[in-house]
Every structure is written in structure tokens, then in C-alpha cells.
Amino acid sequence: MVQEILKITGQFLLLILLQVLIFSNINFLGHINPYPYLFFVVLYRLDSNQTLFIILGFLMGFFLDLMHQTAGAHTIATLTVCFVRPTISNFAFGVNAENNHAMEYGTKLSNRITFLALIVFIHHLIYFSIAIFNWEGLRYIFLNTIYSALFTISILWLTLSLFNVRK
Amino acid sequence: MQQIINAIFRNKNVLIYLLLLLFALIFLNNRSYYHQTQLERLGLRMSGQIFEFQNNxxxxxxxxxxxxxxxxxxxxxxxxxxxxxxxxxxxxxxxxISGFTYYTAQVLKNSFDQARNQLVLDKGSIGHIEKEMGVIGPHGIVGIINETTPHFSSALSLLHSDVRINAKLLKNGAFGSIYWPGIAANRLLLDGISTINNVAVGDTVVTGGMSDYFPKDIPIGKVVNYKLLPSKRYYEIEVLPFTNFTALEYVYVVKNNNKEELNQLKP
Structure with missing residues (x-):
């Protein structure tokens, strides 16, 4: 139990630092950044406390907002994606939804991709909608969402494949 | 009672989500001026429709x-x-050079009981109303436009504690700035008038030409009382506005055609 808490806390802090120090400064093609702090949302055990998960998601977004000097876009996006994650996992894994480590053991590739892509796309769509917050910017919101989401998904997928040696 | 508590426990995730979301929205509103104005504009658009109906x-x-x-x-x-x-x-x-253009508008909503009062007018950007135009009533100045949508606009009333307008005494041209200290809708304060000038009860106060928003010599009010500030160098003058802010119907919105040119000269 203690080990679990330490692991989550370490993951939490490390992801915030990595995001702020490295990934938010990539600016690929001018303005496209990945948001791999969603690792946290993807990796959190499906059977752990959902209430705690929502609060942690909120805190993560809140810290990122403070460090990025943004108004509240990270907070709202991360909070919402944490809140809807049970629905997403039910949709993606169907009967296997009881599998606790969603991205690790014995789930089908297509299920894992659906799960990951849905989380990333929903998060990015909310994030850019709030950051831009303007009807005239609709096209920009969608383009940004798609580019950044592809970027984030590839980074998450590569990292997962690297560390996911236990089959 | 037990059932209520059970219901709360069953839906605790939803409740916590909504609570935190509310917090995040407040955070968003307070932290970003852009989001604040966008949200205000949304509110203005909705309340504008309602008040237009009520007013009609x-x-x-x-x-x-x-x-x-x-x-x-x-x-x-x-x-x-x-x-x-x-x-x-x-x-x-x-x-x-006094290039001012006038547009007429109707007041849809008008508050005078808060620390920061605002007006809602029935014309917006389609009716040539822009931000930072002056608003004048039949008897004197009323406020300054601060937000517009295509069909409506809102104005900071002169009864808004953050608004200060350049004003002068009509009889000798001594100028200072006029503002609303709060409290009563029929008392404004004029300060910055140096004691070398002569002030008497009943003097007329008009706009000075130094404001970008209003032409000069638009009436504001008349002096009802004045006192020396402790430093003995400036007067603090109580002014009774000519405009009755509690009964506004039609107003004129004034555009300063030379404003951009004037702004280029300012540092």
C-alpha cells in the first residue's frame, strides 16, 4: 500500500516536471506540443479509488496551469478526462474492463489503442477549446487537437512499448 | 436523512467533479482577462435579449x-x-478639430445601487458602437462603453467607482477629475482643483477637453458643497449631477474621430 502511494506520488511529480521542463518547450512546427503527462491518467489502476483519482487529476492540471501561466485549461481538461475515464475504459475494453492495469497485461492491441486515443483526444479537445475559447478559432482548435494528439499518442505508445517488457 | 446521505455517497464522484469544475471555472475567470471578457460577453448577450423585451x-x-x-x-x-x-x-x-460623431441608443438596463454600476444599451457593433466611446444623456454625461456585441453594448456608468473623468469648472476653467465615491446616486466628487481658484456653491461643472471620451463643455453637474483638503492646496468639491441616473431612457453615444491620431501622440 505504502509502496503504491510512493509510486503514484513519484510518478505525479516526475510527470509534471518533465512536462514543464521538456515537453512544453518542444514547439514542433512552431506551436505543436505533446502532453505526455496524460501517462498518469492512462496508468492509474482501473480498480483504485476513483474519487482520489479525480482529485489527483485536478491537482495535476492545477499545478500545470500554475507553472505554464495558463488560466485553467489544463485543470478543466485533466479533471474532466479523469472523471469520464471509467466510461472510456468500459467502452474500450468491454468485458475485460475489470483488468486492473489497462495498458499492460494481456489486453487486445485494438482495445489499448482505443483507450489511449480516446483519453488523449478528449483531453486535447477540451484543452484547446478552453485555451482558444472563440468560435472563430474553431478550425484552429481542431487542427491543434489533431496534431498534438497524434504527437502525444506516439510518445505515450513508444514509452509504453519500451517499458512494457513483462508480458 | 439516511437516504440523503446514501445518495450523496453514491454520487460522490459526480459531486466532487462538479465542485472542482466550478473551482476551475472561477480560477479561469479570475486569472485570464480574455476569458473574463468572453464570459461577460456571453452574459451580456443573454441579459440583453431579456432586458430588451422588458424595456419594449x-x-x-x-x-x-x-x-x-x-x-x-x-x-x-x-x-x-x-x-x-x-x-x-x-x-x-x-x-x-472637434470631430465627434453622435449615435443614439436606448437604455435597456441601468443599475445605480452597486459599487460598480453598468448600463446595457440596445445598440452594438452593428450600430457603430465601439469600446471606449462616451455616453451622454439629455442632461449631461452618463458613462463610457466597455463591451460590445453585435446588437448590444454595455457601458460603465459614471456611478462606477473605477471611472474617473477629466472635468472643469465652467466659470474659470480650473480642471480636476470627477469620480463617484459610492453611497448616493446623486453625489459625485471633483478633486484636483487647486485652491488658487475661486469656487462657489452653484457653479457648473462641465467636461474638460482632456478626456478622450467626451467633447469639452458637456454639462456634468453643479457644486453643492466644498471643503479644503487637509493639505490646504486642493479643494474637494461635492457635485450634484444633472443626469438623473435612476431614470435614464435615451442616450447619445459619442465617438471621438480623432482618438487614434491623438493616441499616437501620447507616450
Missing amino acids: TSNYFSLQKQNQDLLEENRLLKEKLTSTNSIDTLSNPTFA
Whole structure:
């Protein structure tokens, strides 16, 4: 139990630092950044406390907002994606939804991709909608969402494949 | 009771989500000026529709009174027109550069009971209303436009504690700035008038030409009381506004055509 808490806390802090120090400064093609702090949302055990998960998601977004000097876009996006994650996992894994480590053991590739892509796309769509917050910017919101989401998904997928040696 | 508690526990995730979301929205609103104005604009668009309906109905019953006011104002304007025609406008440079355009608008909503009062007008960017234009009523100045949507606009009332307007005494041109200290809708304060000038109860206060928002010599109010500040160098003058802020119906919105040019000269 203690080990679990330490692991989550370490993951939490490390992801915030990595995001702020490295990934938010990539600016690929001018303005496209990945948001791999969603690792946290993807990796959190499906059977752990959902209430705690929502609060942690909120805190993560809140810290990122403070460090990025943004108004509240990270907070709202991360909070919402944490809140809807049970629905997403039910949709993606169907009967296997009881599998606790969603991205690790014995789930089908297509299920894992659906799960990951849905989380990333929903998060990015909310994030850019709030950051831009303007009807005239609709096209920009969608383009940004798609580019950044592809970027984030590839980074998450590569990292997962690297560390996911236990089959 | 037990059932209520059970219901709360069953839906605790939803409740926590909504609570935190609310917090995040407040955070967003307070932290970003852009989001604040966008949210305000949304609110303005909704309340504008409602107040327009309300006003259309109530307006119908005060048509008689409004007609009289308009007639009275017309009469005053005609008087003014004849008096200006007698001045040689071409040789007088102040007339040549005073490029102000007037638009009429109707007041949909008007508050006077808060620390920061605002008006909602029935014309917006389609009706040529822009941010930072001055608003003038039939009897004197009213406020400054601060937000517009295509069909509506909102204005900071002179009864808004953050608004300060350049003003002067009509009789000797001594200028200072006028603002609303709060409390009563019929008391404004004029400060910055140096004690070398003569002040008397009943003097008229008008706009000075130094404000970008208003032409000069638009009436504001009259002096009802004044006192020396402790430093003995400036007066603090109580002014009774000519505009009755509790009963506004029609206003004029004034555009300063030279504003951009003037701004280029400012540091």
C-alpha cells in the first residue's frame, strides 16, 4: 500500500516536471506540443479509488496551469478526462474492463489503442477549446487537437512499448 | 436523512467533479482577462435579449413623458445651434478639430445601487458602437462603453467607482477629475482643483477637453458643497449631477474621430 502511494506520488511529480521542463518547450512546427503527462491518467489502476483519482487529476492540471501561466485549461481538461475515464475504459475494453492495469497485461492491441486515443483526444479537445475559447478559432482548435494528439499518442505508445517488457 | 446521505455517497464522484469544475471555472475567470471578457460577453448577450423585451413593454407606457423630454432637448439644441452659428467657426481652431460623431441608443438596463454600476444599451457593433466611446444623456454625461456585441453594448456608468473623468469648472476653467465615491446616486466628487481658484456653491461643472471620451463643455453637474483638503492646496468639491441616473431612457453615444491620431501622440 505504502509502496503504491510512493509510486503514484513519484510518478505525479516526475510527470509534471518533465512536462514543464521538456515537453512544453518542444514547439514542433512552431506551436505543436505533446502532453505526455496524460501517462498518469492512462496508468492509474482501473480498480483504485476513483474519487482520489479525480482529485489527483485536478491537482495535476492545477499545478500545470500554475507553472505554464495558463488560466485553467489544463485543470478543466485533466479533471474532466479523469472523471469520464471509467466510461472510456468500459467502452474500450468491454468485458475485460475489470483488468486492473489497462495498458499492460494481456489486453487486445485494438482495445489499448482505443483507450489511449480516446483519453488523449478528449483531453486535447477540451484543452484547446478552453485555451482558444472563440468560435472563430474553431478550425484552429481542431487542427491543434489533431496534431498534438497524434504527437502525444506516439510518445505515450513508444514509452509504453519500451517499458512494457513483462508480458 | 439516511437516504440523503446514501445518495450523496453514491454520487460522490459526480459531486466532487462538479465542485472542482466550478473551482476551475472561477480560477479561469479570475486569472485570464480574455476569458473574463468572453464570459461577460456571453452574459451580456443573454441579459440583453431579456432586458430588451422588458424595456419594449415598459417603454410603451412612458411615451408621453419621453416625447416631452425630446421636445425640450430639441429646443435646447436649436438654441445652441443659433448661438454657434454666430461664431466664426472657420477661424476658430477648436471647432475645426472637434470631430465627434453622435449615435443614439436606448437604455435597456441601468443599475445605480452597486459599487460598480453598468448600463446595457440596445445598440452594438452593428450600430457603430465601439469600446471606449462616451455616453451622454439629455442632461449631461452618463458613462463610457466597455463591451460590445453585435446588437448590444454595455457601458460603465459614471456611478462606477473605477471611472474617473477629466472635468472643469465652467466659470474659470480650473480642471480636476470627477469620480463617484459610492453611497448616493446623486453625489459625485471633483478633486484636483487647486485652491488658487475661486469656487462657489452653484457653479457648473462641465467636461474638460482632456478626456478622450467626451467633447469639452458637456454639462456634468453643479457644486453643492466644498471643503479644503487637509493639505490646504486642493479643494474637494461635492457635485450634484444633472443626469438623473435612476431614470435614464435615451442616450447619445459619442465617438471621438480623432482618438487614434491623438493616441499616437501620447507616450
